[in-house]
Amino acid sequence: MVLFALFLVTPAVAQAPVFSDEGTLSSDTGHVLVQWQSDEPVSLSIESKADPAGEKTLYAGKAQAYFLSGLANGEYTLRLKGESGLSATPLSLTVAHQSLSQALWFTLIGVIITLAIIVTILKGARDD
């Protein structure tokens, strides 16, 4: 009976927050959806060795996901900390954008096709 009463009054122990993805995330577009599970409000921060500003807080609140975009090439570390002070294992994020020369070639192809369509339409039917 005493044990049962103790069980009732003992506060639930907060679980450490965890990232849904384990290990390393990678992106070739500079954006990634970061998701996690947590019983309490959390703060999400990001750090990059290349950034002299050091660790930046991205989000603080009860949400379970954060959409990160516009990142430059580099290695990043994401940290998640619960309100109670417990932290998730840090998550690594590698951003390596698509090849610029490939992008410019595809853009050139797009320009050529578009101009060809416009010229064909503007010239119209010459053999009516």
Next chain:
Amino acid sequence: MTETSVLLEPSTGYLLLALFSALWIGLGFYWGRRNKSFEDHALAGRNIGLALGSATAAATWITSNTTMLAPQFALELGIWGMLAYSMAAFGLILFAPLAKRIRQLMPHGYTSGDFFRLRYGRLAWGIFLVFTLFYSLTWLVTMAMAGGILLEALAGIDYVWGMTVVLAVCVIYTMRGGLAAVIGTDFIQSLIIIVGIVVVGFAVLQNVTVSEIHANLTANKPALVDVLFPAAIMALFNNLLFGLGEVFHNNVWWSRAFAFREGVGSKAFLIGGLVWFPIPVAAGFIALASGALGVAVPSPDMVGPLVIANVLGEFGAIAIFIIVFCSLASSIDSLLAATSDLITEDIYRRLISPAATPERLKSVAQIVTLVLGFGTWAVCVPRIGTLASVLFFAGPLVGAMIWPIVTGLYWRRATTTGAVGGMLLGGGIGLVSYFEIGWFVASTIGTAVSMAWVLACAALSRTQFDWNLLKEA
């Protein structure tokens, strides 16, 4: 920072849903009262004027994708992404001269399927039907699903209820009023959407300046303002070609080219395209402001509503609810009408019952609309999350149809071999590139392959197509 929660009281959401549902259905019945034949129902008597024509072109192109996906493009791909989405306006602008040519070559035409059948024969027609039905039905399903998801996210309305109401309202007024009701409601919906987006854009600028937005992006999301952002650069022309393919082939646009009064089509599509062009820029700008406004985004497709609610509070939440409902309705009704006409004309009339009377065809079109509505509802109920991404597979398929259509309308020497090979090779290789490289090159590659094949076949051809064959009564 913003939490993930509904933006509007459910009771307000249900009230808005009921009011606008009653309005669209009432107008559908009113505008459909004079429809007697299939031509009245499917093509509004071929007598649509410039104001309604321009409005329907712009409104139909403003889908829930424009109000939701354009901000997502900006958030993922930055300034280039915002412009990439706007490039789809060229679909309407370049369709303007095509609409004039279509009306001139096919004065009695009903569908884009009629063109493929008469110009290239049954094999090309069959491939076109497979491609276009895949695209149209997937677009329809994703729109209806988006309706349920967005109403749930905005106002806490149960997904199945929201999706069912949006779909049922569109089915009822499209069945009753046909294209006249679709175009009439589009006119009102386009005004609401444009005014709403402009008001929201100015409201955002009252809360944060352009220089603050730029400073925030430069510090925290540098790739979004990088002029050499690879994925964004590739998306620019890929999206333009995707938009061109969507408009050039789909019966949503061809039915309007046939329905507009003589001489109206080219002006209406040009005005519609110019009106549409700045809308994704305004919607995308809202997303770029999210960082400077301190709005955290848990899901990229919700960035627009989150920023608007953050800036305008409950008024903003009501505004975005109405904008979303209007943009969903203006696209779902057009797709229902155009797809049911395509099935009625190309499958029922051409393959099953060539002697059907105009009254019978009208009834069949109404039944097909109802069946499409039920079918879409049945697919949407399980809420298959990955289904929305299927729509992007259509990029290379529609891109591969651009050159068969353009050369088929203007060149006597364009051949069936060119059209069939262009669609199959362009669609196939484009799909491979979708998986091997990414969605942002699939339409470009599909269109490039199709173009090379179609032009090579035309160059080697000695065919001289007789344009009179397109004038089938």
